[in-house]
Amino acid sequence: MSKTIRITRRTLGAGLALAAELATAAPGRAAAPTGADTVIWGGPVYTADPAHPRVEAVAIRAGRIAFAGDRRAAQALVGPATRVIDLKGAALFPGFTDSHVHLDGVGERELTLNLEGAASAAEVAARVKAYAATVRPGEVIYGRGWIETGWPEMRFLQASDIDAVAPDNPVLLQRSDGHAIVANTAALRLAGVTDATPAPFGGAILKDKDGHITGMLVDTAMSLLRGVRPAQTAERRMRALKVGMAVENRYGWTGVHFMSAPWADVLALESLAARGEAPLRVYAAVDRQDADKLFQSGPRSVADDRIVTRAIKLYADGALGSRGAALFEPYSDEPTTTGLLRLTPDDTRPVLAQAAARGIQVCTHAIGDLANARVLDLYAEALPKAGPDPRWRIEHAQNIRAADIPRFARLGVIASMQPSHAIGDLHFAGARLGQDRLAGAYAWKTLLNAGALVAGGSDAPVERGDPLIEFYAAVARKDLKGQSGPGWHPEQALSREEALRLFTTAAAHARFADAELGSITVGKRADLTAFSVDLMTAPEAAIPKGRAVLTLVDGQVVWQAP
Ligand SMILES: [Zn+2]
Incomplete structure (x- = not known):
């Protein structure tokens, strides 16, 4: 109880301070609206800020948190031009950040054959067959997301599973962990991979007990298929990144740490952000083969830190x-x-x-x-x-x-x-x-x-x-x-508090942005996520059944559930 009173007094004070500041800013611009750009309330607000872990309302001005405190004080910040968002019971958090994501892959997943959830090698084959009917003969089919855990076949996928269903198309199917690809015979032939091909350092070419390749290439051996993979045009790359960012916003992510980012993707994201078309905050760790480019340019930031690149990714x-x-x-x-x-x-x-x-x-x-x-x-x-x-x-x-x-x-x-x-x-x-x-x-x-x-x-x-x-x-x-x-x-x-830190304050620290991101603290950027489920109090089983209902980046709504 005493805790509640303490929080109220503290946050009310902050609110009044801001109201006074807004009032003094107004003279000279008689018709200028006073108040915050946006006020959000109507559900529990968890700040991840130990000084006031839970508040009732948040106000945003010029893309930053201008107030976090009780609703009565927030009311004073509502001016004629203020957008008021009612959470209707949803729970608001600092913007969730995914500290390890392959943004290009998230976009590609939407643009290619998605094998997630396939319950057997036979089901993978059926999905490839259906997909092959929609593409031209000779066109490379690229799919990903299969994993053999729980399959009745009790083994990895292999070329023979997919040879019959798409005989006229090279087929590459990446395992969901991204660390292995199964190629059909047409693709292996195109790549020149035979029983005699040596595996490169750090890779494996799986063989059956008779010494014949199965079609599964692991880790660096996947590079043998480089020439077969569909050409990554600049236009397609851009499309994948845009789709990827939209998917992330819909899940409630305000930011990501983009791992193994190809240099071309860094440049593409920078140009999207410069045009105002990057609704996701991206911190990029560039792929090792492009590390020299980052060493030459040094740490990079564009569009008011919307896209920041100052890391490399090694394996x-x-x-x-x-x-x-x-x-x-x-x-x-x-x-x-x-x-x-x-x-x-x-x-x-x-x-x-x-x-x-x-x-x-x-x-x-x-x-x-x-x-x-x-x-x-x-x-x-x-x-x-x-x-x-x-x-x-x-x-x-x-x-x-x-x-x-x-x-x-x-x-x-x-x-x-x-x-x-x-x-x-x-x-x-x-x-x-x-x-x-x-x-x-x-x-x-x-x-x-x-x-x-x-x-x-x-x-x-x-x-x-x-x-x-x-x-x-x-x-x-x-x-x-x-x-x-x-x-x-x-x-x-x-604990719930520890888990919240993983995706908020710790994620911000891991990209050198702890002063700017990670908590709902006055002065920090207004990156915010609201979920339909209260992560701090809901029964465990209810958590994955919820969904993101509101995502804001720099105070702008980038996703709102219909
Ligand atoms: Zn990864």
Whole structure:
């Protein structure tokens, strides 16, 4: 009770201060409307600001938070030109930010064959067959989103599954984790991949027991198919990015950290933003092959920080599902392999040194415990030359040896994690890793307790990219049916407050914008998200059933549910 009174007094004071300021700004412009541009109320408002975690109303002026406090004080800020938005019971939060997304892939998912939810290899084949009927013979069919978990065939997809249904089209079907592609025979022939083709470093070409290729190419071996992939025209790239941004706004994301961004996409986003056509706040980490371009240009920002680029993305290994994650000990269900390490210290050190010298943040994908340890080793060498506040990150940080967990806080390395990976992967992670190694798997609570900063994301299009699924996964650590299994470590579930920080304050910190974004605090940018469900009080199971109803970026409504 005393807490409520304290908040009221504090926020009422702030409101009066603003009202006075607005009044003094008015003289000389007699007809000028006084008041805020926008006032939002009518539902619980959670600020992620510890000074006043919950308020009744928010006022926005010139794209920034002008007031956060009680409704009576907000009423005084409503002028003739003020837009008043009634939440009608929806819950308002600081803008949700996806700290790890492949924005081009999210757009592409809408423009290509979507295999999400296919329940068997046979269903994949049926979907390819239906799609093939809509394209010309010879045209490349590109699909993504299949995953064999739970399939009756109990194996990866292979070329023979799809040869018969699309004999006249090269077909490339990317696994949902993005770390493997199955090509049909027509595509393999076009790419010149045969039983004799050697796998490149950091990749694998899967073979059956007779030594014949199955059609599945893992990690760097996917590059053998580069010539087959549909040409990425500038026009199509632009279309994918626009569609991707619209999808993100609809889910309630106000901002994303765009991982592995091709340089062409950075330029495309910058030109869209300059024309006022980028309704999403984008922080880009450019793909390694374009790192030199960013080293040359230095950190970039356009359109009042709408598009900021000051990071590079590296890969240390592959993914757990396709056994590409690099482990110290062999896979529990495949003792002949420890996975695929995709970087060598000699190749990586000069890149890290350049990034350190030029104030560029490094974000490195590391899934297996070996990959995480190696990246921490390389960071530890490079960070002393990286200036006072480098905020380098490990993306995924999925499996970590107990000895390496305290190194995150000690080195100031941010763990950028995707809660939905846990509820998807934990169905097979026990088989891949064995029960002992699960103690350090998806261990976000342990990392937080050890003092690490954990930023939250989705890795869409690997996962759906719905903030409500991510939030649910973080606090429930159960799958969407409410189930969990042995070794899922329920003690790693986060509190609602901790989960909120993952997608707000921590996401802002992880992109150097903690002074501007991440909480509903007077003076910060008015990036806001409202969900139909109150994430802080709703029963767990209700969370993923909600939806985003209102998304604002810089005070502008970019999505409002009809
Ligand atoms: Zn990713």
